[in-house]
Amino acid sequence: MSRIGKAIIKIPAGTSVDYKDNVVTIKGKNGELSQPLTRGISLKIEDGQLTVERPSDDKEHRALHGLYRALINNMVTGVSEGFSKKLELVGVGYRASNQGQKLELSLGFSHQVVIEFPEEIKVETLTEKGKNPIITLTSHDKHLLGMACAKIRSLRKPEPYKGKGVKFVGEEIRRKAGKSA
Numbered sequence: 001m002s003r004i005g006k007a008i009i010k011i012p013a014g015t016s017v018d019y020k021d022n023v024v025t026i027k028g029k030n031g032e033l034s035q036p037l038t039r040g041i042s043l044k045i046e047d048g049q050l051t052v053e054r055p056s057d058d059k060e061h062r063a064l065h066g067l068y069r070a071l072i073n074n075m076v077t078g079v080s081e082g083f084s085k086k087l088e089l090v091g092v093g094y095r096a097s098n099q100g101q102k103l104e105l106s107l108g109f110s111h112q113v114v115i116e117f118p119e120e121i122k123v124e125t126l127t128e129k130g131k132n133p134i135i136t137l138t139s140h141d142k143h144l145l146g147m148a149c150a151k152i153r154s155l156r157k158p159e160p161y162k163g164k165g166v167k168f169v170g171e172e173i174r175r176k177a178g179k180s181a
Helices: 059-080 142-155
Strands: 016-020 023-028 031-036 042-046 049-053 083-090 095-099 102-106 113-116 122-126 134-139 165-168
Touching (some): 023 059, 095 122
Antiparallel strands (some): 042 049, 083 134
């Protein structure tokens, strides 16, 4: 048995789960998410708990068992609590500002980089004197949030010599020694 797949998902108060035609829809205070289930994976909902079941012990079914359990757990957590990621801009002259859903970045290019996010993602920027600018992204959809963070980070990945670039808060950058004279 998959350790992840057989774990029970607790449904918090104020969250409803609907399962029909192999599509699970979860509604909560932060929004609504749905996920189609394939290849025989099914759900059992009883007493405020959700269990993911598989039809056999085939290798494919075992892999999908844990995958769908993790996806559904992330959906339940997202609509009830939400997810948040923080990015830090490290470098001289690197700036970030936002107006609504538009994020404007100054990353050392000859032009400003403007990214517009969907309504599901909330964008905040924090700039304090003497500290690196911080971008905070919040959403109920973990997948969409991860893609947005990866897009911002791909604009200027942290380099190993000076550590300049866009990195996650708390991320350790492996540093290299420079030229030895």
